[in-house]
Amino acid sequence: MALFELLIALLLGGAVLTALAHRIGAPYPVLLALAGTALAISPVNVPGIRLDPDLALTLFVAPVILDAAFDTSPRDLRENWVPVTGLVLIAVALTIAAVSVVARALVPEMPWSVAVALGAVVSPPDPVSATAILGRLSPPRRLVVILEGEGLLNDVSALLIYRLAVAAAVGTALTAGHAVPLFLLNSLGSVALGWALARLYLLLAGRITDLAISVVTQFVATFAVWIIAEKLQVSTVLTIVVYALVLARRITSLQKAEVRRGSLAVWEVAVYVLNALAFILVGLQLQDIGDAIPGGVTRYIGFGLAVLATVIAVRLAWTFTYNAIARMVERFALPPERRTPTARSYKSALVVGWCGMRGLLTLATALALPFDGAFANAEHRDLVIVAAFSVVLGTLVIQGLTLGPLLARLGLGDDGRGTLERDVARQETTRAAIASLDGVDEPEAAMLRKEYSVVLQDEALRHLRPKVFGRLRMAAIAAERDTLMRLRRERAIGEDAYRDVEEELDWAEGNARRRGRALRLPDGDDGGRR
Incomplete structure (x- = not known):
């Protein structure tokens, strides 16, 4: 013991x-x-650990x-x-x-x-x-x-x-x-x-x-x-x-x-x-x-x-x-x-x-x-x-x-070599996803094309003013969390729904933080929430 x-x-x-x-x-x-x-x-007197x-x-x-x-x-x-x-x-x-x-x-x-x-x-x-x-x-x-x-x-x-x-x-x-x-x-x-x-x-x-x-x-x-x-x-x-x-x-x-x-x-x-x-x-x-x-x-x-x-x-x-x-x-x-x-x-x-x-x-x-x-x-x-x-x-x-x-x-x-290679990987994989939808006419395909196009646009905007972009993204995620917790307090959603959406926000925040570290953003530049 x-x-x-x-x-x-x-x-x-x-x-x-x-x-x-x-x-x-x-x-x-x-x-x-x-x-x-x-x-x-x-x-x-510290017990000896050999x-x-x-x-x-x-x-x-x-x-x-x-x-x-x-x-x-x-x-x-x-x-x-x-x-x-x-x-x-x-x-x-x-x-x-x-x-x-x-x-x-x-x-x-x-x-x-x-x-x-x-x-x-x-x-x-x-x-x-x-x-x-x-x-x-x-x-x-x-x-x-x-x-x-x-x-x-x-x-x-x-x-x-x-x-x-x-x-x-x-x-x-x-x-x-x-x-x-x-x-x-x-x-x-x-x-x-x-x-x-x-x-x-x-x-x-x-x-x-x-x-x-x-x-x-x-x-x-x-x-x-x-x-x-x-x-x-x-x-x-x-x-x-x-x-x-x-x-x-x-x-x-x-x-x-x-x-x-x-x-x-x-x-x-x-x-x-x-x-x-x-x-x-x-x-x-x-x-x-x-x-x-x-x-x-x-x-x-x-x-x-x-x-x-x-x-x-x-x-x-x-x-x-x-x-x-x-x-x-x-x-x-x-x-x-x-x-x-x-x-x-x-x-x-x-x-x-x-x-x-x-x-x-x-x-x-x-x-x-x-x-x-x-x-x-x-x-x-x-x-x-x-x-x-x-x-x-x-x-x-x-x-x-x-x-x-x-x-x-x-x-x-x-x-900056690692950051550059990560950006190339994100852009190329996103373009591949868009290309995979060529010739597909379903409404869902149109929505996915729009979603992936927004991802590519995000990558371009992030390099214009990276600190501003990072701060705004973290503030947006914080607002999502506040709303999610309010919905649970008001009993509008149950624990299962809360945990599922919370996990999605955790992944989004983790991804944003990793990108922020790659861009050497200060830890405090996160919209006021850790």
């Missing part, structure tokens, strides 16, 4: 802190992690990665495969090498296998952190694609090296010569498994028409995919990513609209709850770390800060180096009309370099270290854990809190 009460309190605290973060313009994972840390070091590493990765990371991958555009990933690959492979390798050297310099008696394992633990930016923080900001679309692609794929290289280093540390006969074939087998096996499991799920999805059963099946299938990949010792994250990408392209035609809408709503809430709990629990792990280390964490702070500085510096060095090389290649290998100076600007390099937040993935892999072999030395294992926590908290606080102001200072905002 105490654990249940603590979880309820954590969820309530997470909701309050998220609301506060939205009000002050800070990423909510930062406040949640700081709150967990404050609870861990406070004199208040994260089982395997359970943490499965419960918290699997559904969040699937949710992020489901919304990922394969087209955008293909367009930006070079920078994404550079971050996934080269930046990770450079970070592992640099952290290993620094760790050995500070602790000469630390075996190389432990130092490399530390580097692999702290090298990959966490996809959960990146998704949660970037969701509150509006950077250029290309930067979002690069960072989300990196977050989804970087475990392939980092966790492979982690496995090799841990195997070497415990004395398993596994050498670096196995790395290349193991990497290829791991990657290809993950892709094949993700594709096969997605196709298997698609055979089932079309037969499920009940919303509740569909949502339960989706979550069960997500965890099952992760567990199967783990049992087969392939990349769990890459398997989930491929699984989600295949589903996203094909499942729409198999699901009913009501099931799809309900599923999206449930997933949005579930992913938020998992994020909130995960980041608070990351902070609470400091309690376990402090208890495990003789004399407390204080004497390990210097080591943790050195690793944190190394992680940040190496990433920045790589992004600026890549940027300089890309600009040089464009200058000498591409005609002027194909060059992209804005995309290759040093401002973009700085933002990508600064988006290196670590999170649950780093802490879970550190806590998953074995207790035998080179890790039988408690000091070495504890140093890795403290360094991992320092990098997680340091990057979340330092980079997470300053990322928004940095984007504003550099003048890097949404480039």
Whole structure:
């Protein structure tokens, strides 16, 4: 019962802190992690919650990665495969090498296998952190694609090296010569498994028409995919990513609209709850770390800060180096009309370099270290854990809190590509609807033509004075709501009619708000009703 009460309190605290973060313009994972840390070091007696590493990765990371991958555009990933690959492979390798050297310099008696394992633990930016923080900001679309692609794929290289280093540390006969074939087998096996499991799920999805059963099946299938990949010792994250990408392209035609809408709503809430709990629990792990280390964490702070500085510096060095090389290649290998100076600007390099937040993935892999072999030395294992926590908290606080102001200072905002593509999609689909009525003479067809023509006219008017249009639309919806509630109060309509029309107004308001956000309208510009 105490654990249940603590979880309820954590969820309530997470909701309050998220609301506060939205009000002050800070990423909510930062406040949640700081709150967990404050609870861990406070004199208040907080029941210990120990994260089982395997359970943490499965419960918290699997559904969040699937949710992020489901919304990922394969087209955008293909367009930006070079920078994404550079971050996934080269930046990770450079970070592992640099952290290993620094760790050995500070602790000469630390075996190389432990130092490399530390580097692999702290090298990959966490996809959960990146998704949660970037969701509150509006950077250029290309930067979002690069960072989300990196977050989804970087475990392939980092966790492979982690496995090799841990195997070497415990004395398993596994050498670096196995790395290349193991990497290829791991990657290809993950892709094949993700594709096969997605196709298997698609055979089932079309037969499920009940919303509740569909949502339960989706979550069960997500965890099952992760567990199967783990049992087969392939990349769990890459398997989930491929699984989600295949589903996203094909499942729409198999699901009913009501099931799809309900599923999206449930997933949005579930992913938020998992994020909130995960980041608070990351902070609470400091309690376990402090208890495990003789004399407390204080004497390990210097080591943790050195690793944190190394992680940040190496990433920045790589992004600026890549940027300089890309600009040089464009200058000498591409005609002027194909060059992209804005995309290759040093401002973009700085933002990508600064988006290196670590999170649950780093802490879970550190806590998953074995207790035998080179890790039988408690000091070495504890140093890795403290360094991992320092990098997680340091990057979340330092980079997470300053990322928004940095984007504003550099003048890097949404480039409008997404808005433009949405407008094109709306206009073309509406024209297709009108064309489908050609040759139909029924009165109903004439009414539908008029309705769709009004939609096209709305799209044109919305771009003339978008703020005025948005305000008037929200005010009109508010008037509809007032009338609907008056009719219910006067008992002119019953609850069934009220709920049906209310749902229609909810969809209309949600659509208006989404368009308003795409046009960057202020939240208060909504006709006085939220």
